[in-house]
Amino acid sequence: MATEGTARGGYLDILRAPHAARLLTGTLVGRLPNGTGPIAITVFTRAEGGSYSLAGGLIAAYGLATAVGQPLLGRAVDLKGQPRVQLPAALISALGMAALAVTGIGNLLLAYAAVLVAGLFTPPLEGGLRALWPSVLGREDRVHRAYALDAVAQEVMFTVGPLLVTLLVALWSPAAALLVINLLGVLGALSVVLSKPSRRWRSAPREAHWLGALRSPGLLALLASFFFVGLALGSITVAGVAYADDRGNDAVYGWLMAALGLGALIGGVGYGARQWAGAPERRLRVLVLLLALGYLPLLLVPGPAAMTALSALAGVFLAPAIACAFIVVDRHAPSGTVTEAFSWLVTTFGVGAALGSAVSGPAVELAGTPAGFAVAGVGGFVAFLVLLATGRVLGDVVPPAREVRHAVSGGPEAAGAPAGPTEKNPHSSENDRNGDVEPGFSTGLQA
Numbered sequence: 001m002a003t004e005g006t007a008r009g010g011y012l013d014i015l016r017a018p019h020a021a022r023l024l025t026g027t028l029v030g031r032l033p034n035g036t037g038p039i040a041i042t043v044f045t046r047a048e049g050g051s052y053s054l055a056g057g058l059i060a061a062y063g064l065a066t067a068v069g070q071p072l073l074g075r076a077v078d079l080k081g082q083p084r085v086q087l088p089a090a091l092i093s094a095l096g097m098a099a100l101a102v103t104g105i106g107n108l109l110l111a112y113a114a115v116l117v118a119g120l121f122t123p124p125l126e127g128g129l130r131a132l133w134p135s136v137l138g139r140e141d142r143v144h145r146a147y148a149l150d151a152v153a154q155e156v157m158f159t160v161g162p163l164l165v166t167l168l169v170a171l172w173s174p175a176a177a178l179l180v181i182n183l184l185g186v187l188g189a190l191s192v193v194l195s196k197p198s199r200r201w202r203s204a205p206r207e208a209h210w211l212g213a214l215r216s217p218g219l220l221a222l223l224a225s226f227f228f229v230g231l232a233l234g235s236i237t238v239a240g241v242a243y244a245d246d247r248g249n250d251a252v253y254g255w256l257m258a259a260l261g262l263g264a265l266i267g268g269v270g271y272g273a274r275q276w277a278g279a280p281e282r283r284l285r286v287l288v289l290l291l292a293l294g295y296l297p298l299l300l301v302p303g304p305a306a307m308t309a310l311s312a313l314a315g316v317f318l319a320p321a322i323a324c325a326f327i328v329v330d331r332h333a334p335s336g337t338v339t340e341a342f343s344w345l346v347t348t349f350g351v352g353a354a355l356g357s358a359v360s361g362p363a364v365e366l367a368g369t370p371a372g373f374a375v376a377g378v379g380g381f382v383a384f385l386v387l388l389a390t391g392r393v394l395g396d397v398v399p400p401a402r403e404v405r406h407a408v409s410g411g412p413e414a415a416g417a418p419a420g421p422t423e424k425n426p427h428s429s430e431n432d433r434n435g436d437v438e439p440g441f442s443t444g445l446q447a
Helices: 010-015 020-030 032-047 052-080 083-103 108-120 125-137 140-171 174-193 196-200 217-247 251-272 280-300 304-315 318-332 338-367 369-389
Strands: 003-006 274-276
Touching (some): 010 020, 010 140, 010 251, 020 032, 020 125, 020 174, 032 052, 032 083, 032 108, 032 140, 032 174, 052 083, 052 108, 052 125, 052 338, 083 108, 083 174, 125 140, 125 196, 125 338, 140 174, 140 251, 140 318, 174 196, 217 251, 217 280, 217 318, 217 338, 217 369, 251 274, 280 304, 304 318, 318 338, 338 369
Antiparallel strands (some): 003 274
8 A cells, every 4th residue: 555645734634624623523522422322321220220131132222223223314314414314313312311311221111212212313423424524625635534533533432432421420320421421412413513514515416216325336345344344343342351351350351442442543543644545445455454464463362461462453453444444435325325325334333343242252152262352353354355355346446636526515615625626517426536437337327
């Protein structure tokens, strides 16, 4: 993967763009309820006298509902705009969690209904932010760097979020933690939808099709691959618990997960600080292969200090792979389906992580802790093989560098970004970055 030198301005160039810092911060705060959902539900359930099995059941119901709701709400955003979907969804989701906090777990039917509503209506802020970047930043290189910044910011959120829940529980109560986290989520969503880019954003025209974004073969190939990336990551969380149990020290698990996040932070910062030559599809294959190779040393299960270092190494290529996947989604999503396409990536990754956790547990019980980490390695390599086998569908053509084109009312000039020569094309779409027929489609079928 050759580089074209240090990216101009780095991350500060992104954050200085009008509205960029607000959108990034608002999205991260708005996603706190979802990012902290599992730990908040677990702590609340245990405080109410419920078992770990009940907590696991509620978390599974919440995760399944989120997986179903994200692409559906993403499609609604593409059709109706962001404010008309994101804010009502955030309010309904928060009310679901508030109902759980108020009614408790005495009535299991109500408890499950509450988490199902909260999960189903989780607003697709993650996909919505990526749909907004072109109108805010204008140039293709800045959008790609924003994807890397987005991946890095996610690692920060998943590190800070659980700490915030723990602090709220210590200061008040588990029920208060649920209420405060979800109130913050609504405020974050409100900050996003009241911004000018969100209010002005309109999806490109789309062809009416029941499959929506899923009619793109290239997108399907990417989703299949990242299902197994999610499986690998989900298996590490369970294997890490088993490793800590083997050492008789629960704190070790926290160190392993923190190291994994730190590695991803370092990798994401390094990846986004440079411009990369070549087709992102080809680069993604290399990154996923390196990610899979990084999981293999975990099979050695050395002492805690060495294992923590290996966990950091295992995380280095996670954020770069995710950032590169964002670019590939953008290139392969049919016109008018960009938010839905990004939401499908979130869903697929989450379902894969859930399955990884489910598979890793029996693997540990049957063959010990190394088997749990072996599941991560297998998942990583299967993800790579999927990308390898679908190379023709994904395509490897390196397009000429051009300005980002999109279908946002007002264009980048309205958001303070420089307009490029391709802005003159009234038929450009938010995902058709290269002016080419979208991969996997004939001209007549292009959405």
